[in-house]
Amino acid sequence: xxxxxxxxxxxxxxxxxxxxxxxxxxxxxxxxxxxxxxxxxxxxxxxxxxxxxxxxxxxxxxxxxxxxxxxxxxxxxxxxxxxxxxxxxxxxxxxxxxxxxxxxxxxxxxxxxxxxxxxxxxxxxxxxxxxxxxxxxxxxxxxxxxxxxxxxxxxxxxxxxxxxxxxxxxxxxxxxxxxxxxxxxxxxxxxxxxxxxxxxxxxxxxxxxxxxxxxxxxxxxxxxxxxxxxxxxxxxxxxxxxxxxxxxxxxxxxxxxxxxxxxxxxxxxxxxxxxxxxxxxxxxxxxxxxxxx
Amino acid sequence: xxxxxxxxxxxxxxxxxxxxxxxxxxxxxxxxxxxxxxxxxxxxxxxxxxxxxxxxxxxxxxxxxxxxxxxxxxxxxxxxxxxxxxxxxxxxxxxxxxxxxxxxxxxxxxxxxxxxxxxxxxxxxxxxxxxxxxxxxxxxxxxxxxxxxxxxxxxxxxxxxxxxxxxxxxxxxxxxxxxxxxxxxxxxxxxxxxxxx
Numbered sequence: 360x361x362x363x364x365x366x367x368x369x370x371x372x373x374x375x376x377x378x379x380x381x382x383x384x385x386x387x388x389x390x391x392x393x394x395x396x397x398x399x400x401x402x403x404x405x406x407x408x409x410x411x412x413x414x415x416x417x418x419x420x421x422x423x424x425x426x427x428x429x430x431x432x433x434x435x436x437x438x439x440x441x442x443x444x445x446x447x448x449x450x451x452x453x454x455x456x457x458x459x460x461x462x463x464x465x466x467x468x469x470x471x472x473x474x475x476x477x478x479x480x481x482x483x484x485x486x487x488x489x490x491x492x493x494x495x496x497x498x499x500x501x502x503x504x505x506x507x508x509x510x511x512x513x514x515x516x517x518x519x520x521x522x523x524x525x526x527x528x529x530x531x532x533x534x535x536x537x538x539x540x541x542x543x544x545x546x547x548x549x550x551x552x553x554x555x556x557x558x559x560x561x562x563x564x565x566x567x568x569x570x571x572x573x574x575x576x577x578x579x580x581x582x583x584x585x586x587x588x589x590x591x592x593x594x595x596x597x598x599x600x601x602x603x604x605x606x607x608x609x610x611x612x613x614x615x616x617x618x619x620x621x622x623x624x625x626x627x628x629x630x631x632x633x634x635x636x637x638x639x640x641x642x643x644x645x646x647x648x649x650x651x652x
Numbered sequence: 653x654x655x656x657x658x659x660x661x662x663x664x665x666x667x668x669x670x671x672x673x674x675x676x677x678x679x680x681x682x683x684x685x686x687x688x689x690x691x692x693x694x695x696x697x698x699x700x701x702x703x704x705x706x707x708x709x710x711x712x713x714x715x716x717x718x719x720x721x722x723x724x725x726x727x728x729x730x731x732x733x734x735x736x737x738x739x740x741x742x743x744x745x746x747x748x749x750x751x752x753x754x755x756x757x758x759x760x761x762x763x764x765x766x767x768x769x770x771x772x773x774x775x776x777x778x779x780x781x782x783x784x785x786x787x788x789x790x791x792x793x794x795x796x797x798x799x800x801x802x803x804x805x806x807x808x809x810x811x812x813x814x815x816x817x818x819x820x821x822x823x824x825x826x827x828x829x830x831x832x833x834x835x836x837x838x839x840x841x842x843x844x845x846x847x848x849x
Contacts, residue, residue, distance in 0.1 A: 401653065402673055405814055406777050413780035426715060426729030426781040465727065466715040466801055510732045510778060527847045534841060538834060542827055543732050543756040545778040592841045596834040601755065601777060603816055604830045634779045
């Protein structure tokens with residue numbers, strides 16, 4: 360009988376990075392197929408066909424979907440019935456991401472922010488990005504891995520609004536941000552919106568929003584309705600696949616929110632490209648690992 | 653909307669036939685370039701070690717493996733062109749480059765250069781690196797290996813595409829057109845969302 364080890368976390372972190380780069384989640388595939396059905400622009404249709412062919416080729420040949428292997432982000436949930444040393448988990452995630460880069464091997468996309476020296480590891484100072492969360496009752500360690508590419512991350516935006524600005528301004532900010540980002544984030548992808556919290560929390564919320572299964576709704580009916588409204592609005596911009604014109608500009612708009620200070624209202628937009636890549640694993644105390652999305 | 657299958661190097665005559673929304677499939681040799689390659693050419697004033705006359709340049713930073721003297725492809729995909737806008741007029745005027753392949757498009761100065769010298773911008777499907785890598789038959793040569801993955805790459809390609817003409821030599825810019833149309837719709841979209849303009 361095997362059991363949980365930190366080596367197992369490292370191996371899983373490596374495997375998750377590679378799986379995320381190669382295997383597109385089923386909900387994303389489904390959304391892309393539906394997109395092809397409803398796209399009316401011939402150029403947009405041709406692009407979506409190439410996108411679907413690319414997914415097929417990646418499956419059949421077991422290769423990377425996109426060359427931008429991104430910055431590694433791990434979202435970790437520790438179950439209250441699972442005892443673990445968080446520092447050792449963090450070290451294992453870092454080592455796992457590094458090994459994925461060297462052993463696959465694929466391009467290391469991380470670099471020093473000033474000297475631009477690339478350590479060729481995909482990690483470095485402050486990387487991988489790790490978010491921690493704790494879940495009552497669960498008896499496993501859950502790791503969600505998102506490789507975040509730069510074309511889509513470069514169009515991120517965050518703004519601090521004030522209470523007097525009201526709700527319409529939030530919607531305007533989202534639509535205007537998408538309009539500005541145009542073709543650069545490889546549309547049609549997922550638009551993640553964070554509302555509330557603080558400057559840092561709202562950016563994290565937007566990131567959590569892009570990691571949700573495509574087309575899922577916020578549990579709060581008010582925000583679920585706002586998701587639908589923004590989805591309609593963004594698609595009617597007519598950007599289409601790769602921003603070259605068409606009826607499908609986004610696969611989904613997801614909102615995550617938190618309470619905020621009485622004097623402020625932060626909003627963040629984080630865009631995900633059409634390969635809305637993610638991979639998930641649950642590690643149990645007996646060493647069993649379940650992979651999913 | 654026409655479909656063309658072209659072989660590189662491209663002549664001015666061929667490029668002048670292309671119009672936005674046309675679809676292009678390429679055969680022959682294309683060159684992979686990126687930020688640092690062009691910074692070296694234009695800011696450090698080092699001429700490219702190979703002729704780019706009639707060339708098609710792809711904005712890429714590929715994953716390649718070196719085995720002995722040979723470079724093998726791992727994953728070749730396309731990056732955002734906006735960052736490299738200031739180099740395109742020089743590539744066309746000084747070195748005779750005829751086409752840029754990228755995603756996201758370029759701006760006014762590049763469009764002017766395309767008009768003047770007979771060039772075009774071919775949009776590839778971003779993120780579709782698995783298909784793109786398959787269409788590269790081999791990595792023929794890597795110049796300036798010291799700056800890999802931002803070196804100058806020579807790829808032999810077969811049925812490379814589909815590429816969509818997004819900027820042509822007649823002054824048409826498909827990305828600008830799509831954005832202008834979106835901006836026209838904006839007041840109506842704002843109204844539906846309850847936003848006062």
